[in-house]
Amino acid sequence: MKNPPTTAKTHHRKTQKSAFSHITAAAKRVAGAFSLLLFWKKKSNSNEPKLDTDRVHGQVIASSSSIDNSTGSSSRTQSRFNDSDSYGPSKATSLQAGAVAFSIEEIFKATDNFSSANIIGEGGFGTVYKGKLKDGSLVAIKRARKDIYDKHMFTQFKNEILTLSKIEHLNLVRLFGYLEHGDERIIIVEYVANGTVREHLDGTRGNELEIAERLDIAIDVAHAVTYLHMYTDPPIIHRDVKASNILITEKLRAKVADFGLARIAAEDPGVTHISTQVKGTAGYLDPEYLKTYQLTPKSDVYSFGVLLVELITGRHPLEPKRPLKEKVTVKWALQRLKLGDAVVAMDPRLRRSPASIMVVEKVLKLARQCLAPQRQSRPSMKKCGEILWRIRKDFRDKNLSHAASASHYSENIDVRMFNRNMFGIEDSENYRFRSA
Numbered sequence: 001m002k003n004p005p006t007t008a009k010t011h012h013r014k015t016q017k018s019a020f021s022h023i024t025a026a027a028k029r030v031a032g033a034f035s036l037l038l039f040w041k042k043k044s045n046s047n048e049p050k051l052d053t054d055r056v057h058g059q060v061i062a063s064s065s066s067i068d069n070s071t072g073s074s075s076r077t078q079s080r081f082n083d084s085d086s087y088g089p090s091k092a093t094s095l096q097a098g099a100v101a102f103s104i105e106e107i108f109k110a111t112d113n114f115s116s117a118n119i120i121g122e123g124g125f126g127t128v129y130k131g132k133l134k135d136g137s138l139v140a141i142k143r144a145r146k147d148i149y150d151k152h153m154f155t156q157f158k159n160e161i162l163t164l165s166k167i168e169h170l171n172l173v174r175l176f177g178y179l180e181h182g183d184e185r186i187i188i189v190e191y192v193a194n195g196t197v198r199e200h201l202d203g204t205r206g207n208e209l210e211i212a213e214r215l216d217i218a219i220d221v222a223h224a225v226t227y228l229h230m231y232t233d234p235p236i237i238h239r240d241v242k243a244s245n246i247l248i249t250e251k252l253r254a255k256v257a258d259f260g261l262a263r264i265a266a267e268d269p270g271v272t273h274i275s276t277q278v279k280g281t282a283g284y285l286d287p288e289y290l291k292t293y294q295l296t297p298k299s300d301v302y303s304f305g306v307l308l309v310e311l312i313t314g315r316h317p318l319e320p321k322r323p324l325k326e327k328v329t330v331k332w333a334l335q336r337l338k339l340g341d342a343v344v345a346m347d348p349r350l351r352r353s354p355a356s357i358m359v360v361e362k363v364l365k366l367a368r369q370c371l372a373p374q375r376q377s378r379p380s381m382k383k384c385g386e387i388l389w390r391i392r393k394d395f396r397d398k399n400l401s402h403a404a405s406a407s408h409y410s411e412n413i414d415v416r417m418f419n420r421n422m423f424g425i426e427d428s429e430n431y432r433f434r435s436a
C-alpha cells in the first residue's frame with residue numbers, strides 16, 4: 001500500500017487480552033459516547049423492540065426502543081458487557097491535563113471570539129470555525145449547539161476523545177482535543193483546507209475531480225478505514241463513512257473525518273460483532289446492521305461501497321427527484337453494470353476514455369462486492385484497498401499504452417502532413433490511394 005498504516009502512538013494489536021477485559025473496557029467507552037454528536041433524541045418509553053428512525057441533517061438515527069438511551073447502550077449490549085470503567089476518574093483527570101484539554105481563552109483567541117468570518121461549516125453537531133492555535137497550527141473548531149447539551153454524554157464523549165486523540169494516520173483527520181466550559185462544548189480537530197468529497201462531486205468546490213483523483217481518494221479512504229479496523233488497539237468501526245465526511249487536502253488527497261459515530265469494536269476474535277443502536281446516514285446503512293443491530297467492520301465496508309458508487313456516478317446515494325428506477329443510486333448503477341452498460345452510470349462530467357471506462361467498470365464491480373447483502377460476502381477493507389491499487393495500476397498501464405499508440409498515431413499524422421506538403425496530396429482518400 002502506498003500509505004501503509006502507521007502510527008506513533010497506537011500499536012497493532014498483538015497481544016490477546018482477555019475477552020472479558022476488552023469487552024468491558026470497550027463497552028464503557030462506547031456506551032452512548034457519541035450520542036451528543038447525533039443530537040440524540042430523548043428516550044422512547046415503549047419496551048416493544050421496534051425501529052424508530054429520526055432524521056437530523058440527513059442523518060438517520062434508528063434505535064431499538066429497548067435501548068437505554070441515557071447510556072447509549074442496548075440491553076443486548078449490557079448483557080455482553082459489564083459496567084466497569086477503564087477510564088477511572090483519576091486516569092481521566094491525569095490525561096485531561098495533557099494536550100487534549102483546551103482552555104476557553106485559547107479557543108477565543110484561535111477563532112477571534114467565534115467571529116462569523118471564521119465560520120467554515122455547519123453540521124449536525126453545530127457550527128464549525130477555522131482557528132489558529134498559538135503554535136500556528138490551523139484547526140477546525142466544532143462548537144456544539146447549546147440545545148443538544150447533555151452533560152452525561154459529553155463526559156463519556158471526552159473519554160472517547162482521549163482514545164481518539166492518540167490515533168494518527170495520514171488519511172484520518174486528527175482529533176486534537178476538546179473543551180468543556182460553562183455551557184460550551186467544543187471539539188478541536190485538524191483543519192483540512194479543501195472541502196469535502198461531496199462538495200467536489202457537487203461542483204461547489206474545485207474543478208470536478210478526474211477519475212484518477214477519485215481513485216486516489218477511494219484508496220486513501222480504504223487505507224484510513226483499514227487502519228481503524230486492523231491497526232488501532234482496540235479496533236474501531238467508523239460507522240459513518242460517507243462523502244461529506246471525507247475531507248480533501250489541497251493536493252486532492254482524502255482524510256476521513258467525523259469519528260462522532262465511531263465505535264470501539266470488540267477485540268476478542270471470538271466476538272464477531274457488537275450489538276448497538278443503529279446509527280448512520282440514510283443511504284449508507286448496512287441492511288444487515290439495520291436488521292440485526294449487529295455492528296461489524298463489514299458495516300463500514302457496505303458504506304464504502306456506497307461511497308464508491310458516489311465517486312463513479314457523482315450522484316448522491318438517494319436522489320428523490322429522479323425517476324423511480326434512479327432514485328436509489330446504488331441500485332441504478334449496479335443495474336447498469338449488470339446490463340453491461342456501466343458507462344451510462346459514469347458521472348457525465350468525467351472524461352470518457354478506454355482507461356476511464358475500465359475504471360468505472362472495475363470500481364462498480366468492487367462496489368457490488370462491498371454492497372453484498374450478507375456481510376460474509378463482502379471483502380475486508382484491506383482487500384478493497386488492494387483491489388483499488390490494482391485498478392489504479394491497470395488504469396495507468398492502459399493510459400500509457402494508449403498514449404504510446406496515440407504518439408505512434410501522431411507520428412503517422414506527421415508523416416502524412418509531410419507527404420501532403422511534399423507531394424501536394426490534398427485529401428485523405430488520395431493519400432491512402434497514393435501511399436498504398
Ligand SMILES: Nc1ncnc2c1ncn2[C@@H]1O[C@H](COP(=O)(O)OP(=O)(O)OP(=O)(O)O)[C@@H](O)[C@H]1O
Nearest residue numbers: 057120121122123124125128140189190191192244
Ligand atoms: N476538519 C475540518 N477541516 C475543515 N473543514 C471542516 C472540518 N470539519 C468540518 N469542516 C467543515 O464543516 C462542515 C460541517 O462539518 P460537520 O462535521 O460538523 O458536519 P457534517 O459531517 O457535514 O454533517 P453531519 O454532522 O450531519 O454529519 C463540513 O461540511 C466542512 O465543510
